[in-house]
Amino acid sequence: MSLSVAPTHGSVSNNVAAPFLATTAIKLLSIIGLLMMPFQVSILMDFYELSAQKSGVLATVETTCLGFGVLLVAFNLIRLDLKKMALLGFSLALLANLLMLLRNEYEWLFACRAIAGLGYGLANATASRLIASLFKETEKVAGYLYALIYLITTALYYLSPTLIQWSGSAGFYLLIAGILTLLFPLILLLPSVTSKEESRSFELALLLQRGLPVFFAIEIILMMGLGASWSFSERFAKSIELGADKIGLYYALSSASQFLGALLAAWVAVRFGKLVPLIACLLPWGAICIILSHAETEAAFAFGILAYQFMLAFFIPYLLGIGARLDPSGRIAAVIIGVQIFSFGAGSSLGGFINDHFGLNHIGTVAAFACFLAVAVLPFVVRNFDTQNMHHLESRNM
Template sequence: MLESRTQESIFDKPMVIAAAVIISIVGNAVFIGMPMLVGSLADTLGFNEQQLGWLASADLMGIFVASIAVSLLINKVNRQTLAYIGITIAIIANFCSTLFHQFDTLFMIRIISGLGGGICYSVGVASLAGTHKTARNFSILLFVLVAVNAIELYTFPDISAKWGVDGIFLFFCAAFVGTYYFVRYLPKTNEHNKIENSEVESDEQLQDANQQSATEIPSWIPWLCLAAVACVYINVGAFWAFIERLGVDANLSNDFISNTLALGTLFTLTGCAIATWMSNRFGQSKPLLAAFILMTAILFLLAFKVDATSYVVAATVFNFCWLFIDVFQLGTIGNIDHTGKYAALVPGAQGLTQSVSPAVAGYILSEGYGYSGVMMLCAVGTISAMIIYTVVYAKLKSIAPDIADSN
C-alpha cells in the first residue's frame, strides 16, 4: 500500500500545483461561502430553516456524486476535459440559479451546480495527490482555502445587500470563468508521469522502511481514516451551514457576525504552520486527538450559551481546529498510502456527510430542538472521528510505529 515515489512527477511542476489548487478552491467555493449564501437565501427569497437545510445539502450532494464519478474516471479520461466539463456545468447552473427561485427548481439546479463544482474540486485534489510532497501541497491548498474563505465571508454580505442572492450566484459564475485559463496546466493523464533524468532520492533506508510497513498495514486502515473524514464533515457541514443563522438567532448584528466569521477564518491561517510544527515535535496522533477534544469543547459551549463572547471564541477556535484537523487527516492518509489513491477519495468522504448533515440540522431545527440540537449533532460527528482515529493509531503503533509517529 505504501509506495515510495523515487522520481519527480509531472504533477510536481509549480504551475501544475498552482492550477490544481485554484481549480480545487473554485470548485469548493460554494461550500466555503455557505454561511453567507444560506443567510442570503433566507433574506432574499424567504426560505424557512428546513428549506435552507435542503438547499445547503443540494450543492454538497452534487459534490459527493461528482467526486465518486471522478475517482472512477480520473485515470481513464482526459483530466483537462473533465475540468472543462465541470467548469461549464457550474457556470450554467449558477447563472440559472439567478433565473429560477422556486424551491423545487432551485434545489435541482443547485445539485447540478454541485456536480460541476465537485468535478473541479476532485480533479484538483487528485492532481495534488499525485505530487511527491503530498502533505505540503495539501497544506498549501488549505492555506489558500482559508484566505478565500475570509474574502467570501467579508464580501458576500455587501454583495447580497446590493444584488441579493443573485449577486452571489453571479460571483460564482465569474470565479468559474476565471478557472478556464488554468486548466491547460493540468496533466492530461497519469501515463508517462515521470520526468526524465529527475533526481533520485538517496535515502534508501526510508524507502525500505516504507516498503516493509506497506506489507504490514491492513487495507481497512485507510478506509477507517476516510470514515473518520466523513464523521468530521458531519460536524463541518452542519456547523458551517448554520453558524450565521445561529448568530442571528442570538440577536447578534449582521456586521458583527460577518466580521467575526471573517476574522476567525483569517486567524486559522496560522493553522498550517502550527500543525507542521506540532507534527515535527509530537507526531501525528497526539495533536490530532487534542484538536478533537478542543473542538468538542467549543461545540458544547455553543450548545449551552451563545452570546457575543462565546460566538467569537467558538467561531475562531472552530475554524482553527477545522484546518488543523484537515492537515493531520491528510497527513495520516498520505503516510499510509503515498500512491494518492485514498487521498483522491477525500472529497467523496467529505461530500458524503456534507450533503446530508445540513438537511439533518434543518430537520432538527424544524422539530423545535434549536441550535443546541445542531451543536449536539456536530459533537457526535467529532467524537466519532476521535474514536476512529484512536483505533487507527493504536493499530499503527503495534504494526508500523514509524508511520504512527511520523511527521
C-alpha cells in the first residue's frame, strides 16, 4: 500500500502511518453506531419492547444529532483543532452508550441516542476532513481505510448475535463501549492538525448555485431508501427464521465482502474516474435490495446481505472523492458524508413506517426506486461539478 500525506497541513510529518491509523480509528468510532444499527433496532424492539416505528425514531434521532455534529465541525462552529474535536466526540459517544445501561424509559433512551449521535457526528466530520485534506489520493486512501474497518467489523458481526442472545442489551452496549475505549490510544496518535485558512477555498454560495442542492436531495432520497433496507436487514433474516449463529455468520461474511468492495474502489478510482463506477454500483444495488427484502430462503438472504455490503463499501469512497475535489479543506467532504450518514440512519424511521403500514417486503422496493432515481440524475450533477465548479475554483487559485 503506497499512501502519502498532502504537504499543506502544518505539523503533520511525511510519516503516513500514524495519521492513517488515527484517522481510521476516528472513522470507526464515528460509524460504529451505524454499522451496528440492525442489532440496535432489534434490541430496542426485543429487549426494550418498542414498536418498529419507535425504534426507527430513536435511530433517526441518533443520526439527526450526528448530522448536527457534522455541521458544527464543517462550519467551524466549535473552535477546536481536529484532534481535540475527535476526543470530544469519543467522550460523548462513550458516555451515551454507558448511560443506556442505567434506565429504559423512552425519554432516557431518546436523550442517550441524541448524545451518542452528536459524538459520532463530531468524530465523523473530523475523519472526513482528515481524509479529504490530509492525504493526496482521497478515494484510494478512503478505500484502504474502510477496508481496514471492515476487517474489524467482520469479528463484531460474527459475535454480536450470540452475545445479544446471551447477555441482552447490556452486553451489546458494553461491547460498543469497549470498542470505543480500545480506539482511544489510536486517536492519540494523530498529530495536532490545524486546517489552513478556509474562507477562500470554501465558497459555499458558489457551490450551492452550481448543483449541490440537487446532489444533496438525491443523496438524501438514495441513502434513506438504502438505510431502511440496512436497518431492517436483521428482521429480514428473522422473518425466514434464521438462528443467531447463522445471522452472525452472514453479517461477518458481509463485512468481509465490504473489505473487498473497499479495496476494489481504491483500485478502480485511479483508472475509471467517478461516473462509471457510480452507475455500475447503483444499478445492481437496487435489485439487490429487492432480493434482500423478499428473501424466502437462507441462500437468498446470504446473497442479498453480502452483495448489499459490497456495494455500500464500494460507493462511500467516491462520495469522499467528490467532496475533496470541490473543497481542498475537506469541509464539503464532511458535509457530504454527514448527509449520507444522517439520511442512511433516517432510513430507520422510513423502514419502520413501511414495515408497520405496508409490510416488511416493501422496504426493498422503496430502496430500489431510490437507486434507479439516483442513476437517472447523478451523472448530470457530478458532470456539472467537474465542468463548472472545479473550473471556477482552479481559475481562482491560478
